[in-house]
Structures are given as C-alpha cells and as structure tokens.
Amino acid sequence: MLGDSRKAQEVFHATLREAAQRAARGELPSEPFWLFRDARWRCLEATKSDLQPESLEIDEHDVAAEAPSQIGRLDPMQLAIWISAAPDPQRSALALFYLDEFDYREVLDLAELKLSELSRFLGNGRRQLQAWLDAKFPQRSEV
Amino acid sequence: MKLLSSMRSQRALLNCAPISARQSADRSMRSAISRGDGSAEFTNQQNFDRAVARLVRLIPIPAESAEWFSEKDLVPTSRLTWKKMVRNPAVVAISIAVAVIAGVFVFNFLGHLNDFPGSATARKLLGVAASTRPVMLDPVNAEAGTLSDLFFMKHGLEHYDVPEEFADFVTIGCRVFEDDESRRIAQIWVSEKRMQFFLFPAERDSKTGAALRFPGWRYVHQEGWTGAVTEHNGVCFMAAMRGHDKDLEPYLKPADK
Numbered sequence: 001m002l003g004d005s006r007k008a009q010e011v012f013h014a015t016l017r018e019a020a021q022r023a024a025r026g027e028l029p030s031e032p033f034w035l036f037r038d039a040r041w042r043c044l045e046a047t048k049s050d051l052q053p054e055s056l057e058i059d060e061h062d063v064a065a066e067a068p069s070q071i072g073r074l075d076p077m078q079l080a081i082w083i084s085a086a087p088d089p090q091r092s093a094l095a096l097f098y099l100d101e102f103d104y105r106e107v108l109d110l111a112e113l114k115l116s117e118l119s120r121f122l123g124n125g126r127r128q129l130q131a132w133l134d135a136k137f138p139q140r141s142e143v
Numbered sequence: 144m145k146l147l148s149s150m151r152s153q154r155a156l157l158n159c160a161p162i163s164a165r166q167s168a169d170r171s172m173r174s175a176i177s178r179g180d181g182s183a184e185f186t187n188q189q190n191f192d193r194a195v196a197r198l199v200r201l202i203p204i205p206a207e208s209a210e211w212f213s214e215k216d217l218v219p220t221s222r223l224t225w226k227k228m229v230r231n232p233a234v235v236a237i238s239i240a241v242a243v244i245a246g247v248f249v250f251n252f253l254g255h256l257n258d259f260p261g262s263a264t265a266r267k268l269l270g271v272a273a274s275t276r277p278v279m280l281d282p283v284n285a286e287a288g289t290l291s292d293l294f295f296m297k298h299g300l301e302h303y304d305v306p307e308e309f310a311d312f313v314t315i316g317c318r319v320f321e322d323d324e325s326r327r328i329a330q331i332w333v334s335e336k337r338m339q340f341f342l343f344p345a346e347r348d349s350k351t352g353a354a355l356r357f358p359g360w361r362y363v364h365q366e367g368w369t370g371a372v373t374e375h376n377g378v379c380f381m382a383a384m385r386g387h388d389k390d391l392e393p394y395l396k397p398a399d400k
Contacts, residue, residue, distance in 0.1 A: 005205060012208050063187045068194035076202040079195065097159075098195050099202075104159035105169065119155035126191055 001043040001095045002084055011046055015039045033110055036100065040092055040110065060127035061134050070133040082129065089113060093121040153178060157185060162192040260346035260355035261379045262363050265372050268328065269365035272339045272383045280316030280332055287312045287331055287340060294319065294329050294342070302376035303329050303342040308394055309382055312338070336390075341381040345374050360395050362388050371395055 002008045015038055022028050064070075071079075083094045092111040096102045097118075102110065107118055156175035161168055168176065179185040228234055283290070288310025294303040298319045312333040319329050322343075329342040345354040354377035363370045363381075370383040371391045384390060 009205055009208055063184070063191045065183075065187055065190070067187065067191045071191070071194035071198055074198055076198050079198050080202055098162075098192070099199050101162055101196065103161050103168070104156075104172070107159075115152075115155050115159070119158040123158045126188065129195075130191070 001040070001091060001099075002047060004084075007046050008043075011039060011042045015042055033106065036096070036102075036110055040096075044088060044092075058128045059131035059135070060124065061131040063126050063130050064134075067130055067133060070137045073137055074133075082132065086125065089117070090121040090125060093118055094125050097122060157188070160185070160189065160192075162189075162196045257361065257363075259357045259361045259372070261343070261372065261374070262361070264322070264326070264343055264346070265341075265363040265370050265379070265381050266365045267322065268341045268343065268381060269363060269368040269370050269383055271328075271330070272341070272370075273366055273368055273385075275330065275332070275339065277316060277332060280318045280330065282316045283314050285314055286310060287314050287333055290314065290317055290329075290331060293317070298327065298329075300327060300329060300342075302378045304375065304378070304380070305331070305340060305342070306373060306375070306380055309333075309338075309340060309380075336384055338382060338384045341370075341379075341383065343379050343381075345377050345379045347377075362391075 002011065015035065018038070019028070019035055028034075080099075083091060083098065085091075086094055089111050093107060093113060096107045096110055097104075104115070104118060107113065108115060111118070113121070153175045156172055157179045160172065160176055160179075176185075283293075287305040288307070291304045294300040300319065312335045315332045315334055317329065317331045319327055322328055326344050329340075331340040331342075332338075333340065345356070347354055354374070356374055360371045360373050363372060368383055368385050369387055369391055370381045371388075371394075372379055372381045374380075382391060382394065
C-alpha cells in the first residue's frame with residue numbers, strides 16, 4: 001500500500017498499538033475486518049502529503065500465458081512498489097486482493113467499491129502489470 | 144439487453160475470481176467460474192494471479208513486525224471477572240427472570256402449603272359469602288343445629304350437620320344451591336358477627352370414591368374473608384366471616400385447633 005517499508009512499519013505498529021489499547025479497554029468493534037479498514041485509512045493518511053500517483057494512460061497488454069515465468073523473475077519488493085504506485089482506490093483493491101487475498105465480497109466491503117469498479121481495477125491492473133512485465137522482460141513473442 | 148447485462152456481470156465476476164480454490168466463493172461466483180473455466184483467457188488470468196500470490200508470499204516481513212506475532216498474547220484479553228459478569232445485561236436479565244420464576248414458585252408453594260382436601264371449594268365459597276346478600280336466602284329464625292333436619296327432609300341432604308361449636312347460633316336465613324360442578328351446597332346466615340356457614344360434599348378419591356378426610360379445623364383465606372373448615376361423615380362444614388384466623392379461633396374447640 002505504501003511502497004516504503006519504514007512507513008509501512010510505522011502504520012503497522014500504530015494500528016496494532018491502537019488495537020491493543022482498545023482491546024484492553026474492552027472497546028474492540030464487533031464489525032469484521034475493522035483492523036484492515038483502520039490500517040487502510042492509516043496508509044492513505046500516511047501518503048496524503050506525498051506526491052500522489054496520477055491516473056495516466058498506461059500501456060495495457062492482455063495477460064499472457066508466459067506471465068507466470070515473467071512474474072517469477074520479479075523481486076517481491078518491485079511488485080510491492082508497483083502496487084503502491086497505483087492511484088487509490090485501485091491501489092487498495094490490488095493490495096487487498098493480492099497481498100491479503102481477500103475474496104471479492106470482502107474487498108468490496110473494505111474498499112467501499114462496486115463490483116464493476118473492482119472488476120475494472122483488477123482487470124486494468126493485470127493488463128498494466130503485463131505491459132510493464134513485457135517492457136521489463138521482453139521475451140514475449142509478438143503475434 | 145438482459146443477456147448483455149448478464150454477460151457483463153459474469154465478466155466482472157470472473158475478473159474478481161478467487162486466487163486459490165481454498166477461498167470460499169458464493170453461488171454467482173461459482174457459476175461464473177464454471178462458465179469461464181477452460182477458456183484461455185481465464186486460465187491465463189488464474190495463472191497470473193497465482194504467480195503474483197506466490198511472489199507476495201516472498202515479501203520479507205521485517206523482524207520488528209514479526210515480533211508482534213511471536214508473542215502468545217498479541218492483544219491482552221480482558222479477564223472475565225465476577226463484577227463484569229454480574230453487570231452483563233444478559234446475566235442481569237436472566238437473573239431477574241429466575242428471581243421472578245422463583246418468587247412465583249415460592250408464592251404458590253406457600254399458598255398451597257396449608258391446602259387440604261376441599262380447600263379449593265372452600266375458597267370459592269368464601270367468594271360466594273362475600274357476594275351474598277340476606278335477601279338471597281330464605282328467612283329462617285332457628286338454631287343452626289336444627290337445620291340438619293330441614294336439609295334432609297326438604298333437600299335430601301344427609302349428614303349436612305352443623306358442628307356443636309356453632310349449633311346454638313341463631314340463623315337469619317338459609318338456602319341450598321348447586322355450584323359450577325353441580326355439587327349441592329347448603330348456606331346458612333347467622334346473626335353472630337354476620338357469620339355464614341357452608342356445608343358441602345367432601346372431596347373424594349377419584350379411584351375409590353371414598354371421602355378424603357382430614358382431622359380438626361383448617362383455615363382458608365380469600366379476599367379478606369377467613370373460613371374454618373372441618374370434615375365429618377363425608378361432608379365439609381365451613382364457618383366463614385370477614386376477618387382473620389384470630390376472629391374465628393374463639394369459636395373453635397381448643398383441642399381441635
């Protein structure tokens with residue numbers, strides 16, 4: 001979500017500290033996923049003052065059969081940075097879907113999205129990542 | 144139009160298909176997957192997602208963050224104390240309900256503690272006594288003890304005898320009536336403290352038909368009225384008056400109390 005491990009750690013610790021304090025006071029919310037919702041808002045708050053990624057026309061390629069091998073050559077941090085560079089709420093959708101592996105109903109609830117929006121964000125995200133992979137590892141045979 | 148909308152919806156769902164087969168999927172998602180399954184596009188998407196997921200699992204978790212999960216109690220659980228438990232609304236509600244049930248049970252138990260065969264009828268007759276007016280009875284000016292013959296001769300009621308403790312009391316009136324169970328009841332009004340006497344059949348054993356006996360005098364109470372009941376020869380006699388046990392006590396034989 002943040003693309004910066006130091007900031008991510010700060011948000012992580014702040015979220016858990018707050019949760020522990022609320023638990024000690026017996027004030028834990030009953031709604032599911034409140035911790036993730038809280039963490040998401042803290043992440044968005046932490047990047048509020050940073051330069052925001054813009055919704056640009058990014059190259060998009062259809063997902064290719066050889067994508068898994070291309071992805072396998074990526075460094076995990078590169079993927080994290082790529083996701084964090086997406087504009088929100090696409091960034092939240094990608095992070096929740098790929099990093100936390102929530103199912104689509106949970107992502108809709110957490111990121112307050114409609115199904116059509118989530119579908120578009122994920123579909124575009126895949127094609128954009130594929131385009132980036134193609135640019136980075138140009139082994140794909142053009143048809 | 145509807146078909147197009149349905150296809151669009153299926154496509155939207157397929158784009159959000161779970162990465163792992165272990166993840167739960169609702170009916171609409173399962174349906175979308177079963178339709179898209181086998182298509183090259185969907186297969187590529189699934190392989191793509193799984194490859195990304197594998198890569199995500201390789202993202203190193205900083206040691207400081209991992210520490211949070213090494214502790215047994217990440218979030219200190221608040222201990223369930225007696226104080227907290229007692230304040231719990233559910234516990235309070237259950238406690239009140241149990242107290243009410245126990246109260247009703249104790250009330251009923253105490254109410255029936257002094258029950259005896261015929262006590263229910265005696266209580267009903269106390270209600271009759273409270274609502275009876277002198278004009279409702281046939282005027283009779285005699286000693287109460289002499290009415291046994293009248294009940295036998297006129298109404299065919301055997302053993303409807305007034306006990307000797309009350310036999311000398313002067314009557315104002317009397318009547319014989321049937322209660323709601325068709326039992327024949329004799330009612331006598333005497334001048335002494337506006338007292339009323341009732342004679343009614345004793346309760347009987349449902350199997351043998353024998354009268355259920357009880358010794359001495361027993362008290363019943365109803366709406367400010369008190370009755371002293373005794374049984375003799377299968378017939379119960381009740382002396383009833385407005386007041387308490389102590390108002391009737393002087394009329395009863397001390398040895399039988």
